[in-house]
Amino acid sequence: MSVYDIILQRRTIRKFQQKPISRDTLHKLLNAARVAPSASNMQPLKYLVVDEPALVDAVFQTTSWANYLEGKGTPSSNEKPVVYIIVLADKDIREDGYAIDIGLALENLILTAWEEGIGCCIQGSIDRDKIKALFTIPDKYVITDAVAMGYRAEQPVLEDAQGDDIKYYKDENGVLHVPKRKLENITFWNKI
Ligand SMILES: Cc1cc2nc3c(=O)[nH]c(=O)nc-3n(C[C@H](O)[C@H](O)[C@H](O)COP(=O)(O)O)c2cc1C
Known part of the structure; x- marks a missing residue:
């Protein structure tokens, strides 16, 4: 890996x-x-x-x-x-x-x-x-x-955050989901 x-x-x-x-x-x-x-x-x-x-x-x-x-x-x-x-x-x-x-x-x-x-x-x-x-x-x-x-x-699951909601949560099967802010929302190229 x-x-x-x-x-x-x-x-x-x-x-x-x-x-x-x-x-x-x-x-x-x-x-x-x-x-x-x-x-x-x-x-x-x-x-x-x-x-x-x-x-x-x-x-x-x-x-x-x-x-x-x-x-x-x-x-x-x-x-x-x-x-x-x-x-x-x-x-x-x-x-x-x-x-x-x-x-x-x-x-x-x-x-x-x-x-x-x-x-x-x-x-x-x-x-x-x-x-x-x-x-x-x-x-x-x-x-x-x-x-x-x-x-x-x-086995927690990684997912894209919807907007600003970054709170991890468990689904109906007890699986933990971990939202991460989308790349486009955290990256600046050459200007802000
Ligand atoms: C400095 C630091 C302190 C943390 N303290 C706790 C804690 O006290 N209890 C806990 O359950 N998780 C703690 N965490 C884990 C975070 O909740 C976790 O990294 C975050 O939800 C993102 O999940 P991920 O590590 O799966 O990406 C901590 C993480 C960091 C980096």
Whole structure:
């Protein structure tokens, strides 16, 4: 599969098979994140990998899922993520200005994961204080995001947005549809 094919296929996944992800595979995903572009090549990002089931569940309790679906997007007990990666920014390396680094590293990670059959949900709606306490994370780290992961157990559908309606929704079969703004509505050629 080409990179472009994976980019088009990849969707945020919120239903996961209850099957472990090997450490070898996790190393591969982290390595993809490691080599991402980084402003001034400072590489302030670090990764707390959580693959012990009790701890994964503890992180899960601090997260919130698919706001537009009003509760219908939260994984049920047999669909929960099996790994969490907590993304940390090391303030000793860079105080701020690492938002683009995060995006690039996580896109590397989740596209590589997709190729392995693994789905991800980047989660910004997390209780950072609880996560900090759970792992006794030192003050020098900013908890930026969590990435929920597991082998995919759903196949969301990409579609063109109608006008400005970008809210994802589930159809009568429970399939998630994800509208993206049309290319003609986001592109300017030579003039605005
Ligand atoms: C920075 C960031 C934070 C996100 N936080 C959450 C979250 O807290 N919970 C959630 O269910 N999805 C979260 N998402 C996933 C988005 O809802 C998802 O990317 C969007 O609906 C588009 O779907 P797609 O990834 O399939 O293209 C987040 C995505 C990004 C990039």
